[in-house]
Amino acid sequence: MRARLLAWYDREGRTLPWRIRPEERVAGRVADAYAVWLSEIMLQQTTVAHAAPYYAKFLSLWPTVHDLADAPREDVMAAWAGLGYYARARNLHACAQAVSRELGGVFPSDLEGLRALPGIGEYTAHAIRAAAFNLPASVVDANVERVITRVFRIEAPLPSAKPDIRKHAASLADPARPGDYAQAIMDLGAVICTPRAPSCGACPWAAHCAARAAGDQERYPVKAAKKVKPxxxxxxxxxxxxxxxxxxxxxxxxxxxxxxxxxxxxxxxxxxxxxxxxxxxxxxxxxxxxxxxxxxxxxxxxxxxxxxxxxxxxxxxxxxxxxxxxxxxxxxxxxxxxxxxxxxxxxxxx
DNA sequence: GATCCGTGGCC
DNA sequence: TGGCCAAGGAT
CATH class of the missing domain: 3.90.79.10 (Nucleoside Triphosphate Pyrophosphohydrolase)
Structure with a gap:
């Protein structure tokens, strides 16, 4: 399965401003951890299309983590306006200052070091490890949750199914190409295994997908009932x-x-x-x-x-x-x- | 574990 | 048109 996914990613994976494509990685290009971190924070609960212009603006205004750390906070907040979840912007600035002033401008590559920084949680720590450092990681975001619950036809509702999902996801990861694998399974969720009308005909995992076999892909992931908004x-x-x-x-x-x-x-x-x-x-x-x-x-x-x-x-x-x-x-x-x-x-x- | 945090696009 | 959804984190 992992070979099929990576072959699909090599062929069909998206080219994104912050992403190192497999051919670039082979050629020795290394990701800018600052750029990867910036993209990951912006992409939390946010679509690529919405975040992309902000990513370009931030990199243009503040090309390095030191520039961002030295910027007035109100400038950072104003630049973030419209992206939502403003605690992300406050944490972004605090994180830049910690990395710039306490870590010499170098992002940690270990999970504990990453998790200790403001705004970096379980998902983002793994994502940075994979995308920026090409180190083994277990990336479980909403895309991976959707893919895994469909492939294994997991009936338990989110969020309680999360540990089970993580276990299954880890069993599929590719230790040889951790960075590409993490981004491949997220691309699969974003491009093929979409919430509605998934393109199962183009999916490299269709033959291994239990929900596809049962014909009820769109039932997954099962989610707990939500409350009414006052x-x-x-x-x-x-x-x-x-x-x-x-x-x-x-x-x-x-x-x-x-x-x-x-x-x-x-x-x-x-x-x-x-x-x-x-x-x-x-x-x-x-x-x-x-x-x-x-x-x-x-x-x-x-x-x-x-x-x-x-x-x-x-x-x-x-x-x-x-x-x-x-x-x-x-x-x-x-x-x-x-x-x-x-x-x-x-x-x-x- | 449950709740609190935005926004815009989609059908 | 309104509910659903998106590369989650902090408390």
Missing amino acids: VRHGLAFVVLRGEGEGREVLVRTRPDKGLLGGMLEVPGTDWVVDAGALPGFSEAAPLALRWREAGRITHVFTHFELRLTVFAAPLSGEANLPDGARWVGVHPIRAAGLPTAMKKAVQAAL
Whole structure:
């Protein structure tokens, strides 16, 4: 099976900016561990298509781990805006600083050393070992889970089936080409063994796949039932000053931890389940201005749905700003520093 | 082990 | 159109 998979990968595997292709590896090209690490962090719960432009931007802005370590954190957060899961950006910066300042800029190649760094967990440690150092590893991500549960027709639901999946995956790994093998099985999941309508006719493992034999590939992986998302309500206040290219909006930085930690937001109320418990807009507003209700926006987070009523007001002249508040331009390049929910709120007020 | 963390594309 | 899904980690 491993020979069939690697032959398929040699032929059909994707060429990605951070990837060393088998022919390049044979020619002696060695991966840049910094680039591999950067790609792995960005690809956590994120598609290749979405992460790729950010990867190019980060490498261009900060070509080495030392450059990233020395960058102001707010620049890193702003560059990350739109990618989601902002703890990744905070950990990315902290990890770069640890590698640059404590490890001389050299990424560890052992699992313990990698796992000790912020933002690097079980999967990412193995992925870096395989892709950057071509060392033996056991990469189990969502792609591998899908492939393995189908090949072995595993009925137990995720996540409890994980140890069983890991055991089966390890039995198939190729010790001679660990880097290529890890990327091959993930490519197989991404390109052939897709969640819906898998291309079994083109799969190198079709003849060995129990689910394929039974004809119920799409039943796997079986997943535990998910919970319903509660709805939370809040008020958001968009204060605008200036016109045209110079137009600005009043923002503040969210607390370091928790939802959208360290990101910018417009002033607003807490987000509560009971809409009736919200204060009146005049009571909650950050400044006493002539407010108008500009609209309502909805944004769905991982575990709740947010509905914001957006109030807008122009500000001319000077005012005593609330603590921590400052102005940023609303033209696209600066608006890109806002997470999506806040972009929607600002947009509703324009 | 369960929960908390974004976002955009897909059918 | 809305639920599902994506190269997970931290607590």
